[in-house]
Amino acid sequence: MIPFATETCHRSRPRTPDAGLRTITLLALATAALTAADTSRGQTVFTTYCAACHGPEGAGLVGPNLTDTVFLHGDKKADIVRVLMNGVGDKGMPAWGAILPPADVDAVADFTVAMIGKNLKSPFAPGESSVTPFPKGSVAFPLLLRTFMPTLGTDAAVFAHHDHGKIIAKYSPDKGGDVKGEQKPIDGVPSAIVVTFGDGLSYCFDTVECRLLYTWSGPFMDMTHYWGAAAGGGRKSFGYVPEVIGPVWWRTSGADPMQVVGATAAKPQFTGYRKVKSVPELQWRVGETKLTLTITPGAKPGEAVCRYTTTGAAKGLVFTLPADSAGQIASDKGTRAGTTLTLSAAEAAQFTLTISPGDKPVIEAPKAKPKDDKKAKPEPVVKE
Ligand code: HEC
Numbered sequence: 001m002i003p004f005a006t007e008t009c010h011r012s013r014p015r016t017p018d019a020g021l022r023t024i025t026l027l028a029l030a031t032a033a034l035t036a037a038d039t040s041r042g043q044t045v046f047t048t049y050c051a052a053c054h055g056p057e058g059a060g061l062v063g064p065n066l067t068d069t070v071f072l073h074g075d076k077k078a079d080i081v082r083v084l085m086n087g088v089g090d091k092g093m094p095a096w097g098a099i100l101p102p103a104d105v106d107a108v109a110d111f112t113v114a115m116i117g118k119n120l121k122s123p124f125a126p127g128e129s130s131v132t133p134f135p136k137g138s139v140a141f142p143l144l145l146r147t148f149m150p151t152l153g154t155d156a157a158v159f160a161h162h163d164h165g166k167i168i169a170k171y172s173p174d175k176g177g178d179v180k181g182e183q184k185p186i187d188g189v190p191s192a193i194v195v196t197f198g199d200g201l202s203y204c205f206d207t208v209e210c211r212l213l214y215t216w217s218g219p220f221m222d223m224t225h226y227w228g229a230a231a232g233g234g235r236k237s238f239g240y241v242p243e244v245i246g247p248v249w250w251r252t253s254g255a256d257p258m259q260v261v262g263a264t265a266a267k268p269q270f271t272g273y274r275k276v277k278s279v280p281e282l283q284w285r286v287g288e289t290k291l292t293l294t295i296t297p298g299a300k301p302g303e304a305v306c307r308y309t310t311t312g313a314a315k316g317l318v319f320t321l322p323a324d325s326a327g328q329i330a331s332d333k334g335t336r337a338g339t340t341l342t343l344s345a346a347e348a349a350q351f352t353l354t355i356s357p358g359d360k361p362v363i364e365a366p367k368a369k370p371k372d373d374k375k376a377k378p379e380p381v382v383k384e
Contacts, residue, residue: 045100066112069116154214157253161208192204201304210282212355214251250302250358258317258319303356320339329353330354
């Protein structure tokens, strides 16, 4: 498994302290859980392995726009296959030859060739570098990242299944091995999936607890601590958790609000996600019960429409809604008594919880940042 995506531990070993892009390599690999049976192989490989850097449509993100006609390494299929097989040295383009089977390299090369000349507008203004620690998504093409995330003051009871406080040896990137001492814990959720639909809604889901942690609106995130600054590195070696930008409208609290009635195993098990018309569908199981959750933006900024499906919840579901935010949660099905929401098996098969923003944000915009920091001095790398 990949160090930072460890599903069980709040401490992790940062093996790539200098090159932000190398971290993103891992990030891209971490999206491998994706399945998309309804699209072509090339598209599936692209969405799974390439979109994290080249954008969902290939219009560029931290990797260059592949839909224009400017190709540094050649735009013929043979050139693309060569770049894919070998990667681009230290420029952040991984060598896929060692990772993907030849048939997938071939399929994604065809897919890439087919997008050349589409001239899709990159999410950045002309002349602006597409290399930015400020990733963006939209309602049509929500962006999903697997990354560390700040807890934003979420109380400890929420993280009941996390393997807190395990002692981990200190890793030295200079020495390329473990050295004396212990790894400092990272103050972040290591197993988060974050999705942004643009300014209207972003959310953070924890794949260990299999629950929504918080929602916010605004410009999404500043990844500088984690990816490094656009101009010349500057990734933090500790405390490298990205920063949420914008007001937080809802934050969960307390023990898991959802119980599968009669479930033998209480611990949820995340099984992956797929994209349905670009929108992530999160999947997990609790004992024999399979659950999916698809979150889309509602009418108001920060409003999250959470569509659940369950199979095998023979006795239904009971939600004990978090007392401090129960008023923000409405269900289209089931019986509500105070903070308890009961759904029969039939109701649980498919239901929607709408989480509305409160009168005031739970956290006022934590960080108002300039649009990009390309001209700003990169933060110094903290020496271990
Ligand atoms: C970790 C981020 C990352 C991932 C993941 C990634 N790329 Fe790249 N890619 C880059 C960067 C950065 C460059 C620019 C390299 C350079 O400056 O020469 C690049 C360059 C390329 C180029 C050459 C563009 C040119 O100008 O010639 C192609 C083609 C390409 N990538 C395709 C892909 C495909 C297909 C995948 C998925 C299998 C993929 N990339 C995954 C970061 C990434």
